[in-house]
Amino acid sequence: MKLKKGIPLIDQHDKNGFWGGKFGGSFIPETLKKPIEDLTKEFQKLRKDKKFLRKKDFYFKNYVGSPTSFVKLENLSNYLNGAQIWAKVVSEANGGAHKIYNATVHALICKAMGKKYIIGDTGAGYAGKMLSMAAKKFGLKCKIFMGAKDIKRQRPNCDAIRKNGAEIIPVYSGSQTLVDAVSECMRYWVSNCDNTHMCVGSTVGPNIFVKICGFSTTQISRELKTQLKEKFKKVPKKLKLINCVGGGSSAYGFWSEFIDYNKKHIELIGVEAGGPKKSLLHAAPLSRNAKIGILHGAASYVCQNNEGQIHETESISAGLDYPGVSPIHCFLKDTKRARYTYATDEEALNAYRLVTKFEKLNPSLEPSHAFAEAIKIAPRLSKDTIIIVNSCGDAKKDRDILRDRLGKN
Amino acid sequence: MKNSLINQSFNNARKENRPALLTYTVAGDNTKKKSLEILKSLSDYADICELGFPHNTPIADGGQIQTSAYRAIKNGIKINDVFSIVSKFKKLKKNKPIILMGYYNMVYQYNENKFISKCKKAKVDGLIIVDLPYPENKIFAAKCKKNNINFIQLISPTTSKLRLKKIINDSHDMIYYISMLSTTGGLLKVSANEIIKQYQKIKKHNKSKNVVIGFGITEKTIKSLKKADGLVVGSAICKEITRSIKKRQNAVTNVINLVKKLKNKIK
């Protein structure tokens, strides 16, 4: 299994849609074969269409608001007294998280395909909020599938979804979280694929959805590459890019332009959700050595039992609370290009507390997992080491949880 | 697979001038013992019995089958139990075909080859893997055939003409036509005429294949589709089991009564 240079990772799959010969693919019911084939053709066409690309860039600049800023966290760096900590503040993007890139691209594809209805899954509520925004902007009718547990714990985003005129379909099956929302969204698509476009909220699902999402979030690392050259004149010698990993869309977007670099030069670190400290449940298939399985139409490392039943997961962060992960991260793990670890709920909360104490930054619980790793490793590292954390979401949505656990706000 | 039990069952039904009745129940719903009992008694009326492997993330199943599956898993059903239910059943009814139906992850975790050899040992007649479509299923389907197990291909209203041809060419004794764009358990939202028209397109390609229609078939709709080689009823039976449990009634008798009624409608 080997990574190729000079080719985007999203395109390094074989003709059956597998990365590294075993991750990804399209394990789908017959009914979805045609719509997925249509979507694949459309995307292939649009990707090469200059007009479409200009349109995408126009909306990324004027609607999403690119570039998001790249800042040094001076106080946190001083406190940790080791590596420098920087942040790419992706939460400045319209709507408050990186999910806006994928949502915007899907809305544009939906329009191009002449469909009037768009559906999507959401965990933290950001993928749903952004899709509802993009739907409103481009005149599409939108339904968002969301686990009942997540509806309760991510209320501010639910309010936003409804305000944008989208309907939230609560999902009561299973653990009532993201995994169930994705399943239910796919079921709805099976029944309505003739007039409805589906957006998968991360780099998961059948092959084509991994590709579209990765194509969209890659904007983050494009901006960062330019910003690095502005700030440091060239890409710094010792660089570590730390990102939380749920499905893996923000991590892929943050890293994609840097994958070809040597890992001793640019280390890529993915942080999964370890769950409550004392719990046996987690949402960390990569770092806690789950076996390969098939979930939501793709093969990836999946939290599951020997029989192939998908495990319930537990995490304070709704956006990371998912038993599977992107096939491209499985590929990055097996080729050893990226290193994956996890942070517990408590470590993420502690990181949130520290970051907000020292900096004017309000990272949601998902990127707080990434900050937890930065805080853990920075003190042992030299001052010329540059750690960049993707602060990919805003904590407004976590208001209730933070008040409950930290007595804040 | 000329002399397969599946083929024979269709021929028997044809002799009686009616479609074959295929039932779907979930293994272990609501217990291992009960599901075997249900299977045994409904097989007096059904021509072919489909038995589902319960999975907890079934992306193509609607509410009723999900409920049955979650219930079975909660009551502890394991893959090996499914095989032992089939073995026990086949000891009593060796001529009744059994088709196992499930999602690919279970086969994958169990190991493809081990899974097939277990099927063979238990005398499973056919397999439906919902999320392993053509052409991804080519190797697995060939393995099944080598072991005298029918791999059953699915065709849906969205299947293109070219694909249809290829799938039929690659199919074994039976083809499953999904009546409409839906998960299992949806209301029949397409007219019977329209469904039969699509069905006949499949038949026209190859008359020797047994084509069954499934999804949305209930007591109310079954009669309108009786031109087909076979008709599959699943969610309606699962729903009856759920209702019986809720009302603390005997699920076995209630299911049998339903299956009898279904059979009468297509006689």
Ligand SMILES: Cc1ncc(COP(=O)(O)O)c(C=O)c1O
């Ligand atoms: C702010 C934020 N970060 C991270 C994630 C995790 O998803 P992914 O790994 O695809 O970036 C989510 C998902 O909802 C999110 O809202």
